[in-house]
Amino acid sequence: MPIEAGFQCAGCGEWNETVVDETGGGRQSYVEDCQVCCKPNVLAIRWMGDGYEIHTELES
Numbered sequence: 001m002p003i004e005a006g007f008q009c010a011g012c013g014e015w016n017e018t019v020v021d022e023t024g025g026g027r028q029s030y031v032e033d034c035q036v037c038c039k040p041n042v043l044a045i046r047w048m049g050d051g052y053e054i055h056t057e058l059e060s
Contacts, residue, residue, distance in 0.1 A: 001021075001022060001023075002019045002020065002021050002022075003019065003020045003021075003022060003052075004017065004018075004019055005017075005018050005019065005020045005052070005054060006018065006054075007032075007041065007043060007054045007056050008056065009034040009036065009037060009039065009041055009056070010039075010041055010056045010057050010058045011034060011037050011039035011041070011058050012034060012036055012037040012039070014034065014035075014036040014037070016032070016034055016035045016036070016041075017035070018032055018043070020045055020052065020054075022047070022052075024045075025047075026046065026047040027044075027045070027046055027047075028043075028044075028045040029042065029043065029044050029045070030042075030043055031043070031059055039058055039059075040058065040059040041056045041057070041058060041059065042056065042057050042058070042059050043055070043056055044056075044057075
């Protein structure tokens with residue numbers, strides 16, 4: 001089931017909304033453009049017990 005989440009753009013610092021699909025596994029990585037500055041952010045999602053962590057960095 002998709003879960004609504006958010007991430008802070010590694011380029012401009014603005015918060016963005018996204019959807020994480022928990023059926024994709026405990027370690028996911030994909031690129032999503034910032035909704036404000038359009039820079040591509042690499043999202044690394046890691047499931048940890050009952051929660052998750054999203055790490056972002058700019059795609060080179």
